Amino acid sequence: MKTLRLFDTLTRQAREVKPIDGSTLRFYCCGPTVYGPAHIGNFRTFVLQDVFRRMVELGGVATLHVRNITDVDDKTIRDSQAAGKSLLDFTQAWTERFHADCEKLDCFPPHVEPSAVAHIPQQIAMIERLIEAGNAYASDDGSVYFKISSFPEYGKLAHLETQDLDMGRTANSRSNTDEYEKDSVADFVLWKSRRPGDGENFWQSPWGEGRPGWHLECSAMIEEYLGTDFDLHSGGVDLVFPHHENEIAQSRCACGGDFAAHWFHITHLLVDGGKMSKSLGNLYTLDDLADKGHGAMEVRYVLAGGHYRRPLNFTLGSLDDARSALLRIARFDQALADAGAAPAPSFAELVESSAVYELGDLQPAWESLSDDLNTPEALGHVFTAIKGADAKSLDSEAATKWRCALHVILGTLGLTLPNPDTSADESEIPDEVKELAQQRWDAKQAKDWGAADRLRDELAALGWVVKDTKDGYSMERI
């Protein structure tokens, strides 16, 4: 087993990640609210969680990865109604889209992906226990709230003091106009009584018709699939407060236990130096970027190209950079193959092998990843190693070893290489272009340089570039 040190939000220090049960690393990630397509900011979180999981598995520890789907909340209800669809139809469609995007990014699907709607009874049962224990109370309108004053450790994760919370309350006028009836403005809702705007989206409960509050689903599903004590909990930084703080309060009061042993939060993505927003038009989805000619792997490279605890400035130009960088690695990989390297093992094969113990020149890259998941430093080491290696001079055994090591690092980052041969297939080349290219080749053979250059210019005007090789030529789209 290899060690991985990771910064823990609660203790604010890097701590070794290791399974409580000694064999399987059990962790929970807050998943998407399925009311629209996820954007690259969301995917920064999911991609880094995926890198984390790959790191753990390659380090010799099995994982149990649980990630929820939030399919009932204000936004899903509101937008499903606007779309004229049932909540179920609406959220299922966006869940499918989310899965498709994750697949494009080569993110492993979680082992368990529970949905909030499918766990209403568990949530109600948890509320009942909280009321019994004196941690929650029902209001006259049939809503139920968690009583923050009943949990002294509230605020510990976010490092917020009670007085700060009080200030937040007075500074935020929205809270004062809250339509629900709470004892204290800081208390949060566990069960929301049915409202006219909810339509048919309500469930029966001991407190009347209504629906669960957002924070509760994670606590209920964690108890169901991971129990009262588990290894790690993760999400975007914005979830630290109040979402994860509330989860801790609910779960520890309802279940006992320590809840998550480690907290892994990913910092937000910036776009062009600022925050993303719909009004600025910089909330990119994978489809938006695909329309601009950028594949998901380029996106993944960019997202993995920054350290998860630092703000990462996304620009469209960085996708071009990523394409070039990936191609360069791909060419090196091809050079290894040309030197006689065996095909690179799959991720599963790497997990089964002891490849991680024989990394050679790429050992520093692994060390970087082991030290708080330093993905950018690891990539730096990859390029340094590539520069220092002369693939052509390696025998097939050495080339195979090198290639295997390279794919351990790439596999951890979840990067798959593009085809280094960028020339176009016969079938994509228009006949007219083929004809001109052949004429140029003939002119070249006849050493009629003037005609050859003129034909090359004509091809360029049509958007094609000719690349001469030793004994022929290939075509590439500009």
Added chain:
RNA sequence: GGCGAGGUGGCCAAGUGGUAAGGCAGAGCUUUGCAAAAGCUCCAUUCGCGGGUUCGAUUCCCGCCCUCGCCUCCA
């Protein structure tokens, strides 16, 4: 107002109390009929600004400027 993160070459981005990784772009060379592609080489006396501590600071401390996040349902 409170808490927290960050400001490093044209762009992206690591890093360390001992004199700035890496990628992209750019330049040169090799190659080529000329190109393209590729490979190789070069490319920050300097790390937001001003002080301080130190033999020495980009790295520690203080102040200031700017950006970003959270302060009750946003990854």
